[in-house]
Amino acid sequence: MTDAVNAGGRLDRLPIGRFHYRIIWLIGVGMFFDGFDIYTAGTVLGATLKGGFSTMGQNALFVSATFVGMMAGSFLTGFLGDRYGRRFTYQANLLVFGLASLAAAFAPNMEVLIALRFVIGIGLGAENVVGYSTLTEFVPAQSRGRWLGLMAVFVVTGLPIASLVGWLVIPAFGWRAMFVIGGLGGLLVWYARKSLPESPRWLESVGRDAEAEALLATIEREAEAATGPLPQPAPVPPPAAPVGLGALFAPPLLSRLLVGCLCLVVINTVLYGFVAWLPTFFVKQGLSVAQSSGFALLMGLGAPVGSGIGALTADRWGRKPTIIGASLIAAALAVVYPAVSDPVALTLVGFALTIPIYVLVALLFGIYIPELFPTEVRLRASGLCNTLGRGATVVTPFLVVWLFNAYGVAGVLDLMIGLLVIQSVVVLFFGIESRNRRLETLRDGSAPGADLASASVAGLAHDTLRRP
Numbered sequence: 295m296t297d298a299v300n301a302g303g304r305l306d307r308l309p310i311g312r313f314h315y316r317i318i319w320l321i322g323v324g325m326f327f328d329g330f331d332i333y334t335a336g337t338v339l340g341a342t343l344k345g346g347f348s349t350m351g352q353n354a355l356f357v358s359a360t361f362v363g364m365m366a367g368s369f370l371t372g373f374l375g376d377r378y379g380r381r382f383t384y385q386a387n388l389l390v391f392g393l394a395s396l397a398a399a400f401a402p403n404m405e406v407l408i409a410l411r412f413v414i415g416i417g418l419g420a421e422n423v424v425g426y427s428t429l430t431e432f433v434p435a436q437s438r439g440r441w442l443g444l445m446a447v448f449v450v451t452g453l454p455i456a457s458l459v460g461w462l463v464i465p466a467f468g469w470r471a472m473f474v475i476g477g478l479g480g481l482l483v484w485y486a487r488k489s490l491p492e493s494p495r496w497l498e499s500v501g502r503d504a505e506a507e508a509l510l511a512t513i514e515r516e517a518e519a520a521t522g523p524l525p526q527p528a529p530v531p532p533p534a535a536p537v538g539l540g541a542l543f544a545p546p547l548l549s550r551l552l553v554g555c556l557c558l559v560v561i562n563t564v565l566y567g568f569v570a571w572l573p574t575f576f577v578k579q580g581l582s583v584a585q586s587s588g589f590a591l592l593m594g595l596g597a598p599v600g601s602g603i604g605a606l607t608a609d610r611w612g613r614k615p616t617i618i619g620a621s622l623i624a625a626a627l628a629v630v631y632p633a634v635s636d637p638v639a640l641t642l643v644g645f646a647l648t649i650p651i652y653v654l655v656a657l658l659f660g661i662y663i664p665e666l667f668p669t670e671v672r673l674r675a676s677g678l679c680n681t682l683g684r685g686a687t688v689v690t691p692f693l694v695v696w697l698f699n700a701y702g703v704a705g706v707l708d709l710m711i712g713l714l715v716i717q718s719v720v721v722l723f724f725g726i727e728s729r730n731r732r733l734e735t736l737r738d739g740s741a742p743g744a745d746l747a748s749a750s751v752a753g754l755a756h757d758t759l760r761r762p
Contacts, residue, residue: 298498299498299503299506299507299510300527301494301498301506301510302495302528302733303527303732303734304494304527305431305494305495305510306434306435306528306732307434307524307525307526307528308434308514308517308524309517309520309521310433310434310437311516311517311521312520313513313516314432314433314441316489316490317432317490317491318441318444318445320487321384321428321429321487321490322445322448323448323483323486324384324388324425324480324483325421325422325425325445325448325449326448326452326455327388327452327479328391328418328422328425328449328452329449329450329451329453330456330459330475330476330479331391331395331414331418331452331476331480332360332418333452333456333457333594334460334472334473334476335356335357335411336460337456337457337459337460337461337472338460338464338469338473339353339357341468341469342404342407342469345469348404350695351695352404352408354691354692354695355691356408356411357690357691358688358689358692359408359409359411359412359415360411360412360414361685361687361688361690362415362688363411363412363415363416363417363418363419364416364418364422364680364684365415365419365680365685366415366416367387367390367417367418367419367420367421368419368420368422368423368676368677368678368680368681369419369677369678369681370677371383371420371424371673371677372673372674372675372676372677372678372681373673373674374673375423375424375673375677376496376670376671376672376673376674379492379493379497380427380431380492380493380496381490381491381492381493383420383673384421384424384425384428384487384490385484385488386420387417387418387419387420388417388480388481388487389417389481389484390413391414391416391417391418391476391480392417392477392478392479392480392484393477393481394413394477395414395476395477395480396474396477396478396481397410397413397477398410398411398414399471399474399477401470417480419680419684422659422680423673423676423677424673425445426442426659426660426676427672427673428493429441429445430442430664430665430672430733431493431494431495431496431669431672432493435730435731435733436609436730438665439609439613439661439729440609442605442608442656442660442661443601443602443604443605443606443608443656443657444605445660446601446605446652446656446659446660446661447598447601447602447605447656449601449660450597450600450601450652450655450656451597451598453569453594453597453598454591454594454597454598456472457591457594459472459475460472461591463475491509492505492509493669494506494509494510494513495669496669497509498669499670528732538670538671539671539674541671542667542671542674542675542678547666547667547668547671549724550667550675550726551666551667551675551678551679553720553721553724553725554662554666554675554676554679555678555682556717556720557658557662557679557683557720557721558658558659558663558679558680558682558683558684559682559686559687560621560713560714560716560717561651561654561655561658561659561683562686562687562690563686563709563710563713564624564654564710564713564714565651565655566687566690567690567691567693567694567706568694568706569594569651592641592644592645593644593645593647593648595645596644596645596647596648596649596651597648597652597655599648599649600648600649600650600651600652600653600654600655600656601655601656601660602656603649603653603656604616604620604652604656604660604661605656607653608657608729609730612727612729613657613661613725613727613728613729614722614725614726616657617654617657617658617662617717617721618718618721620653620654620657621654621714621715621717622714622715622718623650624647624650624651624654624710624714625710625711625714625715627647627650628647628707628710628711628714629711630643631643631644631703631707632702632703632704632707663676663679663680664676665733665736666726666728668733668736669733693709694706697709
């Protein structure tokens with residue numbers, strides 16, 4: 295017998311209960327304000343441009359500063375999270391972007407606002423990495439896709455909410471109020487999150503077994519009080535060699551790292567080269583700030599719909615088929631979009647296009663990337679993928695401005711179509727399928743059958759224990 299804590303096996307056999315809902319809610323609300331703050335850029339930049347506070351070039355710098363900050367935040371939180379724990383990082387990033395957002399509301403000119411946006415970006419990049427990765431380590435394998443997809447719904451709901459709030463608030467109170475709302479929300483969640491526990495998987499991975507055991511015992515007592523005796527956990531896998539950063543650059547993790555980086559480059563470019571620029575595109579085409587925000591709001595309603603579809607289908611259809619299918623559907627709709635001129639039809643096609651884009655957001659940001667890597671390096675690997683993804687989009691705003699001025703919206707969408715097709719091919723040939731697989735077995739590329747068998751045995755044991 296082994297004295298290992300077996301945090302993974304014990305967490306994966308738990309039924310979803312009050313403990314999980316607390317974790318999901320507190321991480322999810324923080325992720326919502328992360329999304330709200332990111333998508334605030336679309337409404338704010340349309341207003342600053344219309345009011346003469348900024349130019350198109352400065353707007354591009356603002357967006358680029360966001361991504362440079364997010365690159366730094368993604369990279370730093372990966373190392374801090376694996377070294378000092380998930381709890382430390384998910385508190386620190388909220389404090390950074392909450393305080394910087396409040397400061398941005400008082401920026402005297404666009405140059406100061408761009409500098410503050412860099413600082414905000416550090417917090418935003420960190421939140422995106424640590425939020426999804428932390429939840430990955432708590433949720434059972436059989437429902438991991440659904441709950442991580444739900445987390446993406448929290449995030450992308452920030453898009454229509456930011457558009458709605460901008461539509462209501464900016465004409466009455468100005469664009470500065472948007473930063474006040476985001477900053478205060480982030481600080482309130484920072485205070486509420488003080489009750490969140492550390493990840494038992496991480497505690498075990500760094501040798502803090504006593505703390506992991508105490509936390510798991512508390513979680514198990516709460517679960518047993520609600521549902522009765524728990525099934526036996528899946529057997530502890532044989533001890534594995536310690537996983538260091540160097541393992542990311544050798545098989546089997548190297549191919550996963552490359553797939554993760556490519557996918558996040560594509561989805562970041564699609565999001566922030568098209569979706570986030572919609573209000574600015576509409577303003578440049580002669581619409582008022584209120585009209586542009588209204589159109590963007592209607593199209594943005596596809597964001598929670600798409601993420602919800604991703605959450606519901608990831609565990610049923612699998613990660614790879616969903617990613618490939620959504621990529622190809624989005625590419626097909628992107629071909630149609632520039633040919634539509636009627637405002638009503640344009641909004642409907644835009645809404646339809648937004649749905650598969652946000653299926654990809656749920657799958658790539660929320661589910662697939664964090665699953666690909668072992669606990670010891672999960673945040674560093676996810677951080678590296680996010681760093682490359684954000685880094686590639688630092689140049690996207692300038693490319694978008696050039697493409698839009700030279701070729702209109704069609705030129706911007708041609709870029710998106712090419713990237714989506716490339717992503718489909720890469721995931722098809724080089725991606726792994728992680729559906730219903732324990733994180734501990736994914737680390738070495740072992741076959742999924744063992745995961746399913748373990749789940750079946752655990753479920754049978756649970757049924758037997760609960761029979762009268």
